[in-house]
Amino acid sequence: MNLELYVITDEGIAKGRTHAEIARLACDGGADAIQLRDKYCSSENLCSIGREIRAITRRTGTVFIVNDRLDIALACGADGVHLGQDDLKVDLARQKAPRPFIIGVSVGNSGEAVAAERGGADYVAVSPVFATVSKIDAGPGRGLAMIKQIKSVVSIPVIAIGGINCDNVEEVIASGADGVAVISVVVGQPDITAASRDLKKRITAAKQSRTRLKAINPD
Template sequence: MKYDLYVVTDETVSGGRSHTEIARLAVAGGADVIQLRDKARTCSELAGIGWEIRAITRSAGAGFIVNDRLDVALSCGADGVHLGQGDMSCVVARQISPPGFVIGVSVGSVVEARNAERDGADYVAISPVFATGSKRDAGPGHGLTLLREIQTAVSIPVIAIGGIGLENAGDVIDAGADGIAVISAVVGATDLTGTARKMAAIVAERKAARKKCKGMAGL
């Protein structure tokens, strides 16, 4: 799965847009992954929304991840689930999920990142990189130094989330992130599709430059 631009849905910052509408507009702007995130809705409500997002992402060739709820992810045919440190363990999730199912884990230290990789995670998300108001329980930003340390410590993709916008997305990629996950910077934008397109372009440009630099260093 490609993780360059990973958009997390959040109806509280979307200006009245639904999860489904957020997903539709984000993939139109080039989002590679949509994560359904809603802490308040019931399992059946989330599953219904999940089926709608599944259809949108499948049509666009994008990935679909459900936050926290493995039961919802499995019931609506999502590509995977994203787990926090207080959620179901990655080991258990891996045991009860089908082959090829993607499991991401939020981490805040090198130890947590290594443990997630050992337990079978497909990617880790350092959360938050910068201070953010979108995830009130996220705590202070970890900064780019920890991002670099985690990227060096694990062999699976490292996604950065928290406080990332158009003004600093390039810095995050330059620091070694394999992709950026965003909430308010894209979901809360008046022109959601256009902002997603700009964000995707920054990620692609900086990753291409990083690859070129690595190639030149190897000469």
């Protein structure tokens, strides 16, 4: 399960492009995962959109996640669902969707991360790392120290989300994040494919640098 570049769809900032178009363009740029996120779409329409994105991501081998809605994720054949702290509890979701179905959980501290892993989560997303305008209820940034803290107490991948851009992605990866989830730095750009490709290159380079530094200073 590769979640290095995890792109979340948002039609509100996508310059007229649909969720499916966002997904296609991001996949073309090397996105490893696409999350369908729409708080206002009807269930019927969301499922239809999900099936479009499923077809796109199946062709590219990209992980496809649906935000919040386990029912929609299962109905459209997605690879997984992403849950917030106020959504369906991860242990109940796991009962309804056994592995290899992927379950991710948003967390804000190490206690929530440990609970998510124990409940059956496959990854956790530290949210938000930095202050962000893409999600108005995200709250204040947790900072890079929180990534390090959570990495020290869980064995599942830790994804960073919130305010991540080309200027800070290297330090986010250096702090231990296994990947980054982004919206505006990709979806809000004129060329989604180019933005995805550029960010993916930066993530890859940062991971290579982190590996070299770890080899030199294993402690």
